[in-house]
Amino acid sequence: MTILKPHDSDFRRAVKLVAILNLAYFGIEFAVALGIGSVSLFSDSIDFLEDSSINLLILLALGWSPLARARVGMALAGILLIPGIAALGTAWKKFSLPLPPAPVPLSLTGAGAFLVNLSCAFILTRYRTHAGSLARAAFLSARNDVLANLAIVSAGILTAYFPSIWPDFLVGLGIASLNANAAREVYRAAKEEHRNAIP
Numbered sequence: 001m002t003i004l005k006p007h008d009s010d011f012r013r014a015v016k017l018v019a020i021l022n023l024a025y026f027g028i029e030f031a032v033a034l035g036i037g038s039v040s041l042f043s044d045s046i047d048f049l050e051d052s053s054i055n056l057l058i059l060l061a062l063g064w065s066p067l068a069r070a071r072v073g074m075a076l077a078g079i080l081l082i083p084g085i086a087a088l089g090t091a092w093k094k095f096s097l098p099l100p101p102a103p104v105p106l107s108l109t110g111a112g113a114f115l116v117n118l119s120c121a122f123i124l125t126r127y128r129t130h131a132g133s134l135a136r137a138a139f140l141s142a143r144n145d146v147l148a149n150l151a152i153v154s155a156g157i158l159t160a161y162f163p164s165i166w167p168d169f170l171v172g173l174g175i176a177s178l179n180a181n182a183a184r185e186v187y188r189a190a191k192e193e194h195r196n197a198i199p
Contacts, residue, residue, distance in 0.1 A: 011127055012059060015138060018120045019055035022048045025116045032109045038101035039165075039172035040152045041109055046086040047148070047175065048113070050079055051120075051141045058138055067198065073190030076137045077183045088176060100163045107156030114149035121146050136189050144178040151175075 026048035033041035054076055061072040121142040127135045151174055155167035 008062070011135070012062065014123045014127070015055045015058050018123055018138065018142065019052045019059070021116055021120055022052035022055065025113060026052065029109055029113055032105055036101040036105050037099060038106055038168055040148075040155055040168045040175065041101070041106060043086055043172045043175045044110075044113055044145070044148055044152060046082065047141075047145060047179070048116075050082050051145065054079055054137055054141055058135075066196070067194065070190050070194035073137065074187055074194070077187035077190060081179060081183050085176075088173075100159050100165050101156075101168050103156045103160035105156075106159065106168065107153050110149050110152030110156060114146060114153065117142055117145035117149055136185065140185060148175045148178060 026045055029041055029045035029048060032038070033045050057072060057076065057079075061069050064072070121139070124135075124139045124142050127139060148171070151171045155171040158164075158167040
């Protein structure tokens with residue numbers, strides 16, 4: 001397994017580009033989510049903001065000691081839970097006004113998010129087997145987002161044929177579950193690094 005070096009300039013450039021792409025699409029998806037009242041888009045937009053934050057933290061932490069990077073990895077595991085918590089809150093509010101979101105904007109915005117996240121996953125894929133929770137957090141975030149976006153597009157199509165809050169609602173909960181699983185994987189990797197870094 002390749003060990004990621006703090007001075008790996010290719011990885012730095014990749015992480016910086018991924019952070020910029022995520023921050024740019026956050027604004028688009030967040031605006032659409034508010035406009036059509038979509039649980040899944042709202043959750044995914046917060047995920048874009050979270051991914052941008054994760055990648056900026058990774059950029060800062062690459063030059064730190066192994067012990068400090070392990071601690072950042074554990075913190076990133078907690079950050080990965082934020083979109084899931086946001087999705088649960090939005091889903092709860094949705095029950096008070098159970099109107100399905102507009103299916104066309106839902107699918108189109110989900111498709112745009114898919115293209116952005118697929119690009120990010122390809123950018124980061126060469127680092128997915130690097131040792132370290134930081135590289136793992138970046139790749140898992142991008143990979144999970146690709147799966148979530150496919151589900152959002154499907155929810156839009158289902159909503160067009162069967163007007164209901166449930167496709168959007170269930171996808172929002174699915175995004176929460178994906179992020180919880182990624183958080184667990186990153187935390188385990190960070191704990192292992194922390195153990196190895198302590199003399």
